[in-house]
Amino acid sequence: MDAREVKQSLEDGGLRCTPQRYAVMAFLLEHAGHPTASEIFEAVNRADPRCSRATTYNNLRDLVRAGLVREVAVEGRAARFDAKSERHHHFICDRCGAVEDIAWYKVPRPDSRALGKRVLRDCELIFRGLCARCAPRHASRAVRV
Ligand SMILES: [Zn+2]
Ligand SMILES: [Zn+2]
Structure with missing residues (x-):
């Protein structure tokens, strides 16, 4: 990531480029x-x-408000931050709290009755389970019991 790209993304978000930001x-x-x-x-x-x-x-809050950074809420743990601009979904590990990207695919819209008068802006799926590091440990424990 070169400095020009970082500056450019701040400008695209309408933010002044301070050294801290x-x-x-x-x-x-x-x-x-x-x-x-x-x-x-x-x-x-x-x-x-x-x-x-x-x-x-x-600065983090400004970046989230400008839409340059996404805040990923993780139940019971500190929120995580993500500057990846391509759309993607997330996977959250129940055991270690790791947050991983899942390649984007289109999610069907809720039907108009379910949606009611709501106006959709975006959609993001969160999958939960065990990450690749935690899953084998969990499996070996399950076998022993
Ligand atoms: Zn894990
Ligand atoms: Zn992500």
Whole structure:
């Protein structure tokens, strides 16, 4: 990811490119593993101690509001953040909380009766289960019991 692309994506979202905002966006574009706000803060703060927790969180919020970053809510755990611009679905591991991407495919619209007067903007599926690292461990335990 080169600096021009990061700046361009901030401009596309109508955001000014401050050094702190740049650092948050660049980190997210380089780390597709859906980090938490706290992980983002620790990384950008390590690189530049002037990036405070409050500034980092505010920049993250601005990026989400501008539609450049998606917030993935994970029940009972800290929300995760994702700057991948291609549409995709998510898989969340029940055991370790890993959030992984599932390649995009079109989801059928609910029929008009189910939808009522709601106006759809977007759709995202969340699959739950065990990730590739947790599934074998779970299986071996199940066999022993
Ligand atoms: Zn897992
Ligand atoms: Zn994702």
